[in-house]
Amino acid sequence: MPREITYREALREGLDEELAYDDNVCIIGEEVAEYNGAYKVTEGLWKKWGDKRLIDAPISEAGFIGMGIGASMLGIRPVMELMFYSFAYVAFDQMMNNAATCRYMSGGLTNCPIVVRGPANGGTNVGATHSHTPENIFANMPGLKVVSPSDAHDVKGLIKSSIRDNDPVYFMESTVLYGMTGEVPSNDELEDGELIIPLGKAKVKKEGTDISLIAHGRAVVTSLQAAEILAEKYDINAEVLDLRSIRPLDEAAIMESVRKTHRAIYVEENKPFCGVGAQISSMIMEQAFDDLDAPVLRITSADAPAFYSPPIEKLQLPNPEEIVERALTIC
Amino acid sequence: MAAKTKSKPTAEYADAPINASLTDEDKIELLRKMVRIRRFEQTSLKHYQGDKIGGFLHLYIGQESVAVGSISLLGDNDHVITAYRDHGHALSVGMNMDECMAELFGKATGCSKGKGGSMHYFAPDKNYWGGHGIVGGQTPLGAGLAFALKYKGLKGCCLCYLGDGAINQGAFHEALNLASLWDLPVIYIIENNGYSMGTSQARSSAYPEGGLAQRAEGYNMAWDKLEGVSIYEIRAGVQKAVERAHEESKPTILEIMTYRHKGHSVADANAEKYRTKEEIQRYMQEHDPIEFWKTTLIDEGVITEDDYKAINKEAGAEANSAAEFAEKSPFPDESEIFDDIYWEVDNNTEAGRTGRHFFHK
Ligand SMILES: Cc1ncc(C[n+]2csc(CCOP(=O)(O)OP(=O)(O)O)c2C)c(N)n1
Ligand SMILES: [Mg+2]
Numbered sequence: 001m002p003r004e005i006t007y008r009e010a011l012r013e014g015l016d017e018e019l020a021y022d023d024n025v026c027i028i029g030e031e032v033a034e035y036n037g038a039y040k041v042t043e044g045l046w047k048k049w050g051d052k053r054l055i056d057a058p059i060s061e062a063g064f065i066g067m068g069i070g071a072s073m074l075g076i077r078p079v080m081e082l083m084f085y086s087f088a089y090v091a092f093d094q095m096m097n098n099a100a101t102c103r104y105m106s107g108g109l110t111n112c113p114i115v116v117r118g119p120a121n122g123g124t125n126v127g128a129t130h131s132h133t134p135e136n137i138f139a140n141m142p143g144l145k146v147v148s149p150s151d152a153h154d155v156k157g158l159i160k161s162s163i164r165d166n167d168p169v170y171f172m173e174s175t176v177l178y179g180m181t182g183e184v185p186s187n188d189e190l191e192d193g194e195l196i197i198p199l200g201k202a203k204v205k206k207e208g209t210d211i212s213l214i215a216h217g218r219a220v221v222t223s224l225q226a227a228e229i230l231a232e233k234y235d236i237n238a239e240v241l242d243l244r245s246i247r248p249l250d251e252a253a254i255m256e257s258v259r260k261t262h263r264a265i266y267v268e269e270n271k272p273f274c275g276v277g278a279q280i281s282s283m284i285m286e287q288a289f290d291d292l293d294a295p296v297l298r299i300t301s302a303d304a305p306a307f308y309s310p311p312i313e314k315l316q317l318p319n320p321e322e323i324v325e326r327a328l329t330i331c
Numbered sequence: 332m333a334a335k336t337k338s339k340p341t342a343e344y345a346d347a348p349i350n351a352s353l354t355d356e357d358k359i360e361l362l363r364k365m366v367r368i369r370r371f372e373q374t375s376l377k378h379y380q381g382d383k384i385g386g387f388l389h390l391y392i393g394q395e396s397v398a399v400g401s402i403s404l405l406g407d408n409d410h411v412i413t414a415y416r417d418h419g420h421a422l423s424v425g426m427n428m429d430e431c432m433a434e435l436f437g438k439a440t441g442c443s444k445g446k447g448g449s450m451h452y453f454a455p456d457k458n459y460w461g462g463h464g465i466v467g468g469q470t471p472l473g474a475g476l477a478f479a480l481k482y483k484g485l486k487g488c489c490l491c492y493l494g495d496g497a498i499n500q501g502a503f504h505e506a507l508n509l510a511s512l513w514d515l516p517v518i519y520i521i522e523n524n525g526y527s528m529g530t531s532q533a534r535s536s537a538y539p540e541g542g543l544a545q546r547a548e549g550y551n552m553a554w555d556k557l558e559g560v561s562i563y564e565i566r567a568g569v570q571k572a573v574e575r576a577h578e579e580s581k582p583t584i585l586e587i588m589t590y591r592h593k594g595h596s597v598a599d600a601n602a603e604k605y606r607t608k609e610e611i612q613r614y615m616q617e618h619d620p621i622e623f624w625k626t627t628l629i630d631e632g633v634i635t636e637d638d639y640k641a642i643n644k645e646a647g648a649e650a651n652s653a654a655e656f657a658e659k660s661p662f663p664d665e666s667e668i669f670d671d672i673y674w675e676v677d678n679n680t681e682a683g684r685t686g687r688h689f690f691h692k
Contacts, residue, residue, distance in 0.1 A: 026482070052482070058512065063471050063505025070412075070475020073460055076482055093502065097465050098472060106453035106461065107444035108671035142689065143672050165682055166674040200686015248686030279690070 003186050008178040010152035011041050014159035015079065017194065019049050022077060025163060028055040028064055029081025029118075038083045039119065039178055061087050065116060066094035069168075072114040073102070077163055082118030085172055086132040099168040100143035113166045117159070120148075120172035121218060121269060122306045123317050131306035133270045135216070138170045139247040140274075145169040145199060146246040150220035152182030154244055157197030165199065174218045200248030204257070208239030211263040211327055214254060214280060216243040219267040219299075219318055226267075226323035234324075236331050246276055254280060255288050262293040263330050267318050272300040294330035299323055347567035349404065355633045361403060361562055362628060362639070365395040365621045367646040368419045371428050374650035375418070375435050379597050383658070384435045388449050391419035393592035396620030397522050398423040400565030401490055401587075404573055408487025410458040410476045412469050414494060415450035416522075416591075417462040424457040428653035438660035445663045446671060466527075467493060467500025470519065474506045477517035481580055488516040488576035490569075495586075496527020496535055498543055507584070511550040516576035518569070521586045522559075528595045529605040544586035552582055559589035560618045563627075590614040 005013075018025050031038045033046035033054040046054040057064040061082065068078035082088055088095055099112045122131035139146040145167055149155040155173065162169040187193050205220060206227050213223040220242040227238040241257050243250065258264050264284055266277030277298035284296050302316040344350060353361075372390045379388045391398070398419040402411060413420045421431055426442060434441030435449055442452050452462040460476060463469035473491025480487040497503060498521055510517050521543050525532055532543075539545040547554035553575060557568040565587060572583035592615050594602025603611065628634045669676075675683035 024482075058508060060505040060508060062502045063474070063509050066468075066471020066502060066506065067475040067478055067509055070460070070472030071479040071482065072475070073455070073472070074410075074476055074479035074483075076475075076479045093465055093468055094471060097468055098463075102453075102461065103674065104671050105443055105447035105451035106455070106671075107442065107446050108677055109443070109453050109455050110460070111674040113674075145673075161682070166678075166680075198685045199682060200688075245686065248688045249690075251687045283690075 002183045004181045005152055005184050006178065007152045007155050007180050007182065008039065008041055010156040010182070010184045011159055011173070012043065012045065013184075014156040015042065016045060016048070018079075018160055018163040019045065019053055024075060025077045025079065026053045026055060027079045027081065028057050028068055030057055030059055030083050032056060032081050037081070039175060041178070042081070061091040062094055065091040066098060068114050069094055069099045069112050072112040073110050077113050079115045079117060079163060082116060084130050085118045085120030085134060086130050088116070088134055089132070095138070095170070096141055100141045103143060111166050112168045115159075115162050115169045115171055117171035118173060119175040119178070121174040121176055122301060123269070123313060124175055125308055125310045125313055127308045128305035133301070135172050135246055136270050136275045139276065143168070145248065146172065147199060147244065148172045148217040148246060149244060150177065150217055150242050152180065153184050153195070154197060154203070154242070156184055157195040158199065158244060160194070161196050161198055169199070172217065176218055177221070180221075197244070199245040200250055202244055202250035202253035203242045204239060204253070205242050206238070206240040208237040208261060210237045210261055211265065211331055212239045212241055212257040212261045213265055213267055213323065214241045214243065214257065215267040216246055216276065217269060219269050222318050222320055223267045223323060225320035226327070229320055229324050230327060234328065236327065238327065251283060254284065258284050258288045259291045262291055264292075265297045265299060265323065265326060267299045267323060269301050269317055272298060272303050275300055297326050297330060299326055344561060344563035344567045347563070347570070349566050349570040350563050358628055358633050359638075359642070361399055362621070362624050362634070363642050363646070364399045364423060365624065366642050367428070367649065368395045368399070368422050369621060370643070370646040370650040371422060371431065371653070372418055374647075374654050375432065376597060378436070378654055384449070385437060386448055387415070388435070388597040389416040389595065390591065390593040390597065391416050393614065393619065394522055394524060394559070394589045395419050396562050396565055396624065397520070397559050397587050397589055398492075400562040401520060401569040404566060404570055405458070405490070406487070408480060408485045409573070410460060410480070410487065410489040412460040412473045412476060412489065413462065413492035414466065414469060414497065415462065415464045416494070417450065417452050420492065421452040421454065421459065421462070424454060424459040426452065426454050426457065426459070428649055429656045432650070432653035433657040433660050436657035436660070437662060438657055439663040439667070440656070440660040444667060444671070446667075467497040467503045469493070470497070470500070470503040470506040473517050473519065474510045474515050477510065477515040477582070478513070480516060481514075486577050488518055488573055490518050490520055492520045492522055494527060495521055495523040495525065495532050495543060496530065498546070499536060507547070507550045507552065510582035511552045514580045515582055516580045517582045518572045518576055519582070519584045520569070521584065522589055523586050524589050524591045526595070526605065528599070529601050531605070542586050544584040547584040552584060554584040554586070556586045557588065559587040560620050560623045562620070562624050590618060
């Protein structure tokens with residue numbers, strides 16, 4: 001029977017394996033060590049690896065992320081945890097200016113092999129300050145890589161390649177996904193002895209012929225639910241493509257899917273204005289215009305700050321019914 | 332900031348072991364370094380005015396002793412990072428005038444291949460990590476370099492320079508807390524030239540009687556205030572901090588009093604409005620670190636006036652030759668635009684070849 005573990009456990013396994021793989025890997029963040037992680041992602045790792053490798057940071061994101069960036073220039077591979085990705089905004093200068101541009105401004109003499117990871121999602125009734133989805137913002141900056149895994153399998157393989165990557169990788173998770181289980185092979189079941197997923201490779205989560213639902217992060221799960229309804233109720237065979245990494249981007253997989261189905265919707269929990277879907281739909285329009293039988297649609301979070309009230313916030317996020325409804329307008 | 336009367340080297344600093352051990356050659360070399368920085372910058376100013384150099388040019392003239400004196404103390408595992416007024420630090424760590432001048436000219440032969448400009452010089456092979464344009468932005472990086480040294484078990488330190496204006500940035504305070512909390516061997520050197528652009532220290536900072544560095548006490552950190560005109564005083568003071576970093580892995584804040592002779596940048600139209608002409612004159616005449624060191628060495632019988640003239644002439648020729656080199660060098664090729672963004676792409680690794688990294692056109 002295939003092994004099933006949670007997204008959280010898979011992520012922890014990936015971190016644990018990389019701590020073993022390279023002495024220069026350390027985990028720094030608020031409550032990551034003695035408290036076992038605000039979301040228990042790092043549970044048990046401090047006990048196993050000790051004070052040098054698991055470091056509890058004060059509430060000082062600009063300070064400790066900037067410090068991690070400096071340390072990475074000298075060959076340390078810090079994995080920084082943001083309790084919420086929303087808090088990246090207080091470290092914005094460090095993450096945008098220092099991590100992203102030092103390589104360029106030094107003519108290639110430096111690089112920053114840092115990972116900044118944490119949950120970047122709405123939908124948990126914590127209000128606007130704790131519900132930001134900055135993947136589009138960081139993906140806008142050349143020099144940065146942005147990864148957004150949607151399931152347990154991918155989060156393990158992607159965190160491992162992100163830590164081994166020699167460029168800054170901003171790794172955006174979801175608190176809603178942490179408890180979700182998925183099949184993750186144990187290492188002895190794998191030919192290479194470990195699960196590594198390259199950045200820049202999308203994954204077809206469900207094959208289909210009639211419409212492409214392209215998504216990243218938790219919107220992939222929502223899209224899969226929509227695809228089921230489309231199949232059962234409307235006999236529409238939707239393909240679901242998970243980008244997994246936003247930058248680098250698997251453009252070929254997007255175009256291949258669109259050329260097959262001739263219809264596409266980009267689904268994301270990002271905001272609409274200059275969102276990831278805006279970029280993807282523009283690329284589809286430029287490169288696969290003749291293959292399209294309908295305009296590319298985008299389904300995003302509502303263009304408003306996150307609403308606290310639970311029943312209303314739910315309405316702000318993409319849901320399967322909305323995807324079905326919009327899909328029917330172009331199928 | 333009140334100018335003291337004409338400074339004299341005190342025996343206290345000259346006799347400090349770190350200075351007593353200097354040979355005549357070492358002392359001349361310190362002079363040569365300062366003079367080279369000055370001639371480099373005077374030459375760059377000429378070419379800025381001749382439209383050969385774009386953007387900003389923040390001159391270090393008047394502050395040379397700070398970089399030269401402090402960096403002269405460093406060994407193999409000691410690192411340096413600074414702000415945008417970075418030419419002096421770059422030459423002090425051993426970068427050459429050609430690559431530095433060519434960078435100003437925006438040429439392919441520049442130290443950053445023309446991609447960084449005046450504010451962003453780097454030389455990791457010389458433990459020099461920039462050149463940073465965001466005021467205070469380099470201060471957490473300095474803590475990070477120190478963190479890396481400690482993590483690797485190396486006995487070293489990081490000198491992280493910043494201006495008197497930069498001390499009010501939040502990132503600096505966060506870095507101070509981390510440095511002290513985690514015993515990081517970083518030395519923050521506040522180069523207090525009295526002004527942040529056109530704003531005097533009195534108009535920008537609230538600080539205790541002991542000065543800006545005394546804020547360190549709030550972080551349970553050691554601090555000191557030094558008179559920057561004297562290489563002896565800088566070396567004696569910074570050496571104590573270096574020892575604290577090396578032996579105890581503890582951070583320090585040093586405030587070094589100095590003065591910039593020129594405007595904030597060459598584009599500073601108000602350079603003589605927010606400071607009186609008399610103030611500028613007084614510092615130039617009485618607190619010029621090069622004049623001061625030259626006089627010290629003549630008094631000590633280490634050099635003669637003629638030796639100084641020869642050093643000055645040699646440095647001037649080197650700077651002119653660097654400008655010729657820069658002038659003759661080609662501009663970067665347009666194809667360079669997409670190099671040096673991702674390490675994996677530049678190194679043509681599998682990761683660099685997987686997925687689309689760039690989205691223009
Ligand atoms: C975050 C930020 N704010 C403003 C500026 C514009 N600026 C550049 S230098 C400077 C003055 C800084 O003064 P100080 O720290 O004393 O250094 P000095 O120029 O005297 O060496 C200002 C306001 C900047 N580069 N970065
Ligand atoms: Mg200043």
